Amino acid sequence: MTTSKPIEEMTYEEAFAALQAVVTALESESHSLEEALALYERGQALVRHSAALLQQAELRVRQLNGTVFAEES
């Protein structure tokens, strides 16, 4: 269920999918308290990471020749 990829390096989709997996696991499987707490903490971290990705996202615009597209504002 858990990938070895550190949460901080996940893309939004990866983090969101991982979060869904955590919630589902917590819902449907039985775990020791320790496991449940670990899942919960992982879920919290995934929520924080995903939200940060969404809130801090800046549109990246490039031009085909490889240069960063500079908008005249």
Add this chain to the structure above:
Amino acid sequence: MNQMPLFETPRLSVSEFTRRIRRLLEGDKALQDVWVQGELSNVSRPTSGHLYFTLKDAGASLRCVMWRSEAARLGALSLRDGLFVETHGKVTVYEPNGQYQLIVDVLRPAGEGALYAEFLRLKALLEAEGLFDPTRKRPIPPFPRKIGLVTSPTGAALRDMLNVLRRRLPLVEVMLAPSPVQGEEAPAALVMALKKLNEQFGPDVILLARGGGSIEDLWAFNDEQVVRAVAASTAPVISGVGHETDFTLVDFAADLRAPTPTAAAELATPITREELLAALETNHQRLQERMTRQIAERRQALHTLQSTLKFYAPARRLMTEQQRLDDLTHRLTRGLTAHFALETTRLNGWRDRLETLNPLSILRRGYAVVSRVEDGRILLRAQEAPPGSNLHVQLAEGRLTVEVK
């Protein structure tokens, strides 16, 4: 020297003169139903809604007016100076300034008729090839990671699209394949931009866009090679060319047609950042609930165990035993009391019976008991007491001592 006129020259007021000119012009049928073509200049549209302009060519100019009701039918057509147009109308004279002018009821870009015929021909051809077939249309991915833009790098369309993308889904990576969007070089450049974008960037969706303009301005988007390149694109294409009312062949070949560049950017991002944040919040809440419930379940289980443990606690056993002892003690006391009561009753019974057997009770009825003094023997026969014997006579109260004679 002035020669005396043979006939008197007519004298007219300015008004009369102008009216004659007007009648002359308005009486010419050829000038009352005429097509005139030329270049637009001095376009003016005051708040009255009437449209004033001058048509000109290299050699002359013609003042024109288009009344508000007709001008309203022009829609989004942008009338700018220099545009070559065809107009239909009738000539008249505006008496206050003595100028003749064309009252225009139809205005269209020159050559539009021929362009439209070409548009229909090409549309029929490509349609017959199945290029516009609805089954060819691919779905637009709901959550694109990479969006390719094919448009002019300096146009308002690009700015509009970037604004929408930035607002709705700034997570996407945008690659601009700049291309001229009008002019002779535009079609080949658009085809190349689409090709390179597909090959070098691999976008999830491509937006092919251009802002509004005249039908000639949009003509590159009716180019056969451009239409074919759109149909052949690896990534699905959303077209957003011109305004709501403009339809180009690219629109028919695109997987999705948007009325404007802004709308194209919106259709490319069906799920917005706000919606993603809301979904995230929902999952966050679920996570909280699951964990809260897990802890609550464990707490409940612990509580149950604690109760059980308490039930079997030695202290409780002790109390139970104590209670049993108390109970027994109580029963014992109660039994004992009952026992005593019973015995007392029995005893009283026996005592009563004993009392009835008391010989002395007979004495009260007047009987006496006689016994010999010497040995105390109770006498039942007279011969047991010869004369001279001393006897005791026991009465109910007191005793006599007597001598037998």
